[in-house]
Amino acid sequence: MSIKTAYISKLGKDYQISRNFALKEMQCKDGSDMVLYSSELLEKLEKLRAYGGFTVTINSGYRTVAYNKKIGGASNSQHLKGAAADIVVKKDGKIVNAKLICCLCQTLGFKGIGYISANAVHVDMRESGTYRGDERSDYRSNVGNDFYSYFKIALSVIEKLKIRTTAKEEDEMTQEQFDQMMENYLARLKVKTPSDWSKEERAWAEKNRLIIGDAEGNKQYKAYCTREQMVMLLYRLYQKIKGE
Numbered sequence: 001m002s003i004k005t006a007y008i009s010k011l012g013k014d015y016q017i018s019r020n021f022a023l024k025e026m027q028c029k030d031g032s033d034m035v036l037y038s039s040e041l042l043e044k045l046e047k048l049r050a051y052g053g054f055t056v057t058i059n060s061g062y063r064t065v066a067y068n069k070k071i072g073g074a075s076n077s078q079h080l081k082g083a084a085a086d087i088v089v090k091k092d093g094k095i096v097n098a099k100l101i102c103c104l105c106q107t108l109g110f111k112g113i114g115y116i117s118a119n120a121v122h123v124d125m126r127e128s129g130t131y132r133g134d135e136r137s138d139y140r141s142n143v144g145n146d147f148y149s150y151f152k153i154a155l156s157v158i159e160k161l162k163i164r165t166t167a168k169e170e171d172e173m174t175q176e177q178f179d180q181m182m183e184n185y186l187a188r189l190k191v192k193t194p195s196d197w198s199k200e201e202r203a204w205a206e207k208n209r210l211i212i213g214d215a216e217g218n219k220q221y222k223a224y225c226t227r228e229q230m231v232m233l234l235y236r237l238y239q240k241i242k243g244e
């Protein structure tokens with residue numbers, strides 16, 4: 001587990017600890033200068049954010065021992081290591097139901113997940129084991145390791161939250177893929193049967209050895225002509241005219 005130690009006074013409150021999260025967001029609510037944060041936790045929060053095009057607000061990130069005691073947090077709380085965050089997730093300004101977020105966080109691989117309320121979820125990246133809790137009733141209550149069955153939510157409901165940017169990514173191809181497709185396309189053109197209307201002209205060109213064909217005997221009538229090939233044609237034609 002990579003727990004980082006940072007100081008607001010050194011790096012500034014707006015220092016980016018991940019692509020979309022600033023140091024101040026993990027800072028303890030008591031305003032302490034030192035901030036601990038887990039880069040694994042931030043990585044997961046970024047994944048959550050990207051999944052649905054959500055905004056993720058951290059209500060409580062790192063907690064000092066004194067602050068954790070004051071608010072009645074568990075003595076072994078992951079917040080003490082900066083490995084936990086109590087979050088509110090919004091989509092287009094509206095809070096996404098925490099039951100859905102619990103399920104999604106389970107799918108995304110958060111180690112600890114607690115249903116705090118309809119609006120808030122506790123997530124953490126503890127070093128060993130997992131935690132699934134319904135914190136409304138009993139702090140330690142375990143939901144049986146599966147929020148989907150606990151809340152009776154189908155996987156398809158969670159999949160619907162996913163934004164369609166991945167479709168765009170799928171459409172985009174690499175240069176290599178494009179080259180390969182282009183090569184395939186050109187190879188198909190080479191062996192395509194020519195049209196009837198050019199029959200006479202083709203016979204003439206072949207008879208006069210302007211069109212010879214490749215090693216496989218393909219005359220390549222439907223293929224594109226490069227300048228290189230055009231020059232060859234002109235040369236052969238010129239030789240033919242000169243010879244007559």
Ligand SMILES: [Zn+2]
Pocket residue numbers: 060079084085086122123
């Ligand atoms: Zn928490």
